[in-house]
Amino acid sequence: MEPREIHAEYLGAMLARDADRFADLFALDGVFEAPLVPPGGAIPRRVAGREEIRKALTDHYRRSTAVLREVNKERSRRILHTTSDPEVFIAELDVVFGSPCDGPDDAAVMSLVQIFRTRQGHITLMRDYFTAEATASSS
Structure with missing residues (x-):
């Protein structure tokens, strides 16, 4: 698969x-990291x-008690950057929560x-940089 x-x-x-x-997107020995999440x-x-x-x-997902918020796909932004290494790419995301009818505020x-x-089409390492506050309010 391509990036x-x-x-x-x-x-x-x-x-x-x-x-x-x-999980099926990862290689058998794949690694998921969220370096900005505090221990515990x-x-x-x-x-x-x-x-x-x-x-x-x-x-x-079983423990999560937060209410899932709707993702506004029209207002969310995703930019993918390829690198000189064909096995590495970077994604920038601005995920907007709220219905399309919600105003900017x-x-x-x-x-x-x-x-x-x-x-070979599987993730061997994925580093996800976001703040812990984001997971508390959106997961």
């Missing part, structure tokens, strides 16, 4: 809160291995940067 396809699948899995679909946060800072990623996300925005390293 755009990998990232589209990743976003679909996240929006659907589908831990199986999310709602999601682990680092999870290694496809099955451990599956378990961590399943547990997170009603919407909440979560900005994040993601770095993906891939091999």
Whole structure:
């Protein structure tokens, strides 16, 4: 899969809160990191291995009591950057929450940067840079 396809699948899995679909994007030895999440946060800072990623996300979704907010896809922004290394790409996201009818003052925005390293169409390392406050208000 190409970077755009990998990232589209990743976003679909996240929006659907589908831990199986999310984990299947990773290589067997893939690693998920969220370096800005404090130790003991709602999601682990680092999870290694496809099955451990599956378990961590399943547990997170099961524990999460936050109300899911609608993602306004029309107002959200996604930019993918390829690099000189064909196995690495970077995603910039501004995710806007709220219905398309909400005014600018009603919407909440979560900005994040993601770095993906891939091999043969699977994620080997994904670093997701966002603040812990964002997960508390939007997950």
